[in-house]
């Protein structure tokens with residue numbers, strides 16, 4: 141039909157805004173909503189839920205225990221528990237879902253040309269919801285998607301979810317509206333507050349056990365500021381799995397959901413946040429001010445509902461539920477090592493499934509290529525547009541060879557697709573006389589010209605915006621790219637597969653905070669990298685050695701250049717750490733010091749990547765060094781460097 145296009149033959153995406161544009165918004169908000177819940181589970185009001193939590197054996201037990209430990213009365217502790225519950229709990233009401241549907245229709249129509257949803261995924265979800273408790277696990281890249289899943293489910297008669305939100309709106313109006321739309325709030329820093337943990341986990345487990353509504357949470361913990369996936373947080377994952385591990389429910393269904401954007405509302409805000417400087421001229425609120433944001437066009441949003449996964453099937457042979465049966469179900473107990481490993485594995489798996497479900501935009505491919513051109517060229521001479529488009533089409537083929545999905549409109553010519561992509565992102569890239577240039581923001585009116593540092597920050601913001609769009613597709617390339625880098629590093633040695641594998645693993649270790657790898661699956665990752673590079677005929681593997689083919693050179697050098705900014709950024713930080721007098725340091729000193737070193741190197745033309753300025757990258761380096769024991773924590777925030785351990789990395793990454 142007119143509004144349907146197929147991005148890959150097997151799945152059909154429907155633009156849910158198409159109907160909204162041709163019929164009344166109010167009519168949609170007031171539609172009869174007739175979902176089929178899990179085994180016909182009766183609806184459960186917020187008050188019922190809270191009561192069930194407070195009266196649970198488990199919470200009673202913990203309450204008594206805490207009262208004893210603290211020497212206070214059971215009533216007092218119970219009152220605290222009530223307070224926590226009140227602060228936390230959602231208050232889902234259909235009336236508010238309707239209000240939300242009405243508002244969101246208006247907002248989405250204003251911002252996006254289309255919101256695509258895969259019908260097959262929705263149909264599977266509809267089925268799954270009736271069969272077992274369902275956990276919805278979307279990614280989160282923009283504030284605008286917070287209620288989008290609820291909106292879609294409402295439109296298709298699927299029970300709307302209860303949503304775990306990390307943000308805290310206190311008791312403000314916004315908070316209240318979100319509560320009534322199904323959000324419940326979790327404190328940011330819970331630490332070791334035993335009562336809080338107990339209330340939260342009983343709350344979550346009760347929702348899962350009753351199954352009257354799907355439970356939605358972000359396995360990545362929060363909104364990714366870098367547009368790439370984050371390492372999963374495990375707390376919620378444990379809680380939703382426990383009813384299954386304990387045999388309280390027959391199965392739990394996990395549904396990975398991926399939301400992909402052509403253009404992200406917060407793009408420039410994100411870049412300045414990473415640079416750690418306030419955005420010039422505009423304040424944060426100013427940028428998010430409706431008037432400004434609503435005037436812009438953000439292209440399309442694609443929501444991909446992944447195949448529902450049965451925890452029962454996934455965990456077969458991995459977990460022994462009998463162990464749990466030895467202890468009465470209501471008593472608190474630590475998850476077994478087995479259960480912990482299983483939750484960790486599942487959480488990583490879900491992030492990987494989210495990655496697989498993402499739809500890569502043409503702009504993200506362009507960003508990959510633009511970042512490989514020298515910044516000065518982007519700013520001064522410009523790139524030939526036709527070369528950029530040719531290369532983008534080349535990259536499209538590679539992405540498809542690697543098995544990823546694109547958000548590439550099918551009914552228009554490729555050159556139209558690329559031109560409209562460019563138009564959508566004209567705040568970053570502009571075209572003049574057949575060439576494209578990085579947009580250079582106008583100098584704000586001022587008495588004296590901007591200092592080189594100020595100029596650099598503005599360029600850096602643009603480059604980081606590009607980098608974040610590149611980040612949207614990094615997961616497609618990362619495994620073959622690590623292999624390409626390993627081949628490059630060992631090129632003089634004619635390395636065999638074994639040696640390559642150990643370099644590959646080393647790089648995985650170093651970049652373990654940058655990209656998502658399922659723990660313990662390095663061999664599979666390596667295997668995958670080999671298969672993909674063989675598939676695009678880039679390499680040839682014989683028993684003795686790995687050889688690069690003629691066509692392979694282009695692929696390998698693209699992949700290796702993709703990782704180069706990371707390698708360069710890490711080198712800067714190693715260089716800082718091996719400087720004089722840096723034996724003992726704190727994170728608070730490390731970040732600004734590294735930033736100032738990186739700025740200096742960029743200004744002097746020695747360093748070519750602006751990504752070393754990203755606070756995210758800087759923190760990732762520190763985490764990686766700690767994990768690899770090159771840096772150890774002394775006490776509090778103080779850390780110590782073990783130069784001998786750092787030396788190994790420098791040797792390999794920096795080529796001696």
Ligand SMILES: *[C@@H]1O[C@H](CO)[C@@H](O)[C@H](O)[C@H]1NC(C)=O
Pocket residue numbers: 365366367368414603604605607608611653654655754756757760
């Ligand atoms: C892109 O992702 C990398 C990898 O994790 C991260 O270090 C970097 O900060 C991100 N860049 C931007 C601009 O988001």
